[in-house]
Amino acid sequence: MSEQAVTAQSEDFSRWYNEIVYRADLAAPSPVRGCVIIKPYGYEVWEGIKAGLDRRIKETGHQNAYFPLFIPESYIKREAEHVEGFSPELAVVTHAGGKALDEPLVVRPTSETVIGEAFSDWIQSYRDLPLLINQWANVVRWELRTRPFLRTAEFLWQEGHTAHATHDEAEEETLQMLDVYADCAVNDAAIPVIKGEKSRMERFAGAMRTYTIEAMMRDKRALQCGTSHNLGQNFAKAFDIRYLTEANTQEFCWTTSWGLTTRMVGAVVMTHGDDKGLRLPPKLAPYQVVIVPIYRRDAQRNAVLETVDRLREALTESGMRVHVDRREGQSPGFKFNDWEMRGVPLRMEVGPRDVENNKAVLARRDVMGRAGKQFVSQDGIIKAAQDLLADIQRSLLDDAREFRDAHIQNASSYAELREIVAAGDWARAYWAGSDEDEAAVKDETGATIRCFPFEQPNDRGQCVKSSQLAQKIALFAKAY
């Protein structure tokens, strides 16, 4: 026994999460509190998310640009709610080049302010609109409690910033980008998400409306996976982003911003992982197929490795990401466990018997034991592997959706809501309460309003807290 098994999810989910992150080689601790080193294996997962998202961002007409890491402190203070929201968690540079700076520089926590300032220069006329910009960057928020990927002092993300002539256009953009996020989550990460609008309390600092995609992790806690904000004219007014209309009048623009972060890597871990370790969706897996050669003696070794190389080449040529585990010191059993922990969707075993019979074993990560194992002819191996990968991608999504739906319940009274939340589930309930009511729910139950889902019943009901007539159902859950 050379490696301990990981802590079971049911025993201690946080501990399980941390162990997986480090042992699957996604990340490593950093010398700076609250930061992590993203290791190649974890970074490749992020690159997969990034590639799919970047493609969609471009397909919807946006262009990438890059704005500076440092923001003059005065910029942050221009939009009242924005300052209030972000000042507690800013990192500020006060010295550079050996002397105190005239004006301190904030390390960006987000870029609405610098980009807003630039937009005010770039936009003169209605002909300059809409302006559709995205940037891939790192940002810093000095959070008090951090966890790898989920909340780190520095994180990587994409932040989109757009300016429009009308409210409706800005709203349409905001919702479009939320759809893009949902599409990435569902179709690439195999994470089912609920689209909805944030409550006033949970809204982005300075936004008119914030939309979100919310996902359920394996411990049933909610994770906000991406947000899209309609900023109204708040930032346009603070940064003087105006345009001349066709009728030659000055109008303020309507702006939006939207972001998705490396938190998504954590979401993948916590949505699909099991007691054996990670389960990566094939679309994001750095290695989709890992080949484990099995042999006893040198004579067998050559024959096996020859077959392995041939199969690897064939799979790679047909577009699959393949890794051959050539480590000499480890037994096949060790390797099986190792790759299961690292979440590789499909394992191929090639041993002397397979060489002889022109076969190979394919074992899927999402179905453990014999049930997930099959002997396949080498002649049809490409199709078999492709079909299995597609099926694994689908089944991870289905599993996650089934799990989630089994843990969302309707609450028709506050007592019911408390009970549901206490059991760890999510509660759907009519809501027309005030900010104070919302704060009280958080206080009394630990749950927050994750969103008002877009999907609503065609009905009205009584608010579980204020007893007022409510137009909408809200989703309550304990969140990360």
Add this chain to the structure above:
RNA sequence: CGGGGCGUGGCGCAGCCCGGUAGCGCGCACGGUUUGGGUCCGUGAGGUCCCCGGUUCGAAUCCGGGCGCCCCGACCA
């Protein structure tokens, strides 16, 4: 910032109460053995015992001060 815990080879820990040659497991290197579900044996490399000061013939251990980290809460993508 409030409450709790911990700093000892890369990782996880023991030793500390009761001062006396710094230990164990894993990992790592080398040799052999094994290989279709976490092989086994041998040899070896690797340590400012968080830092500063004090007590003492002698401090990982006792005393004083500092620093750092982790967990729980408030803040948050």
